[in-house]
Amino acid sequence: MKIFLKRLNDAYHFETKNERGDIVHLDNKSEENPQGGSPMDLLLRGIAGCSSIDVVMILKKQKIELEDLQVEVDGFREEGAVPNVFKKIHLNFMLKGDLAPQKALRAVELSMDKYCSVAKMLEKAAEISYEVNVNGEPVK
Structure with missing residues (x-):
């Protein structure tokens, strides 16, 4: 990978x-009119994307098609620290469709605890937590 x-x-x-030619713009978030995401912003986007790919793949293997999947990610940094790394990251997975809540939860657990490379890297520096909602209802 390059x-x-x-x-x-x-x-x-x-x-x-x-190497495939996919383009992503970066900018400094403190600029007046930033023209791309900050590097730390891209880390949060990365964990959301990585885990979402896993969840879709796991559910597809079970022949479960989602109507919708959204993930909201909150990153918490230690104010004033240099470097100002993430100390906590929380993901809220929101799935819609005809699926059992426990299957959704298990797919997210497998991603976050085993398969998502981005989560496995970030957990070395930050506490990562998540919640799962199916059709607007929290899954316990």
């Missing part, structure tokens, strides 16, 4: 490109 980065302006706007 990523290429190119500076696009005289400030902090960068373009990153992978």
Whole structure:
């Protein structure tokens, strides 16, 4: 895996490109008009995407098709610390469709505890928690 980065302006706007040519823009969140996500923002997007891919894959193997899957991620950083890393990350998985709540919960558990590479990397630095809701109802 290789990523290429190119500076696009005289400030902090960068373009990153992978070997397939997919482009993601980066910028400094403190800029007045940022033109991309911050690197820390992309970490949270990464854990949401990685775990969502796992959840969909696990449910598809069980022949369960989702109507919708959304994930809200909150990252909490230690104020004033340098470096200012995430200390806690919380994900809220919201699934819709004809599926048993326990199957949804198990799919999320498998992703977060076993399969999601991003979660496994980030858990070395941050406490990661999650909750699961199916059709608007929390799953315990």
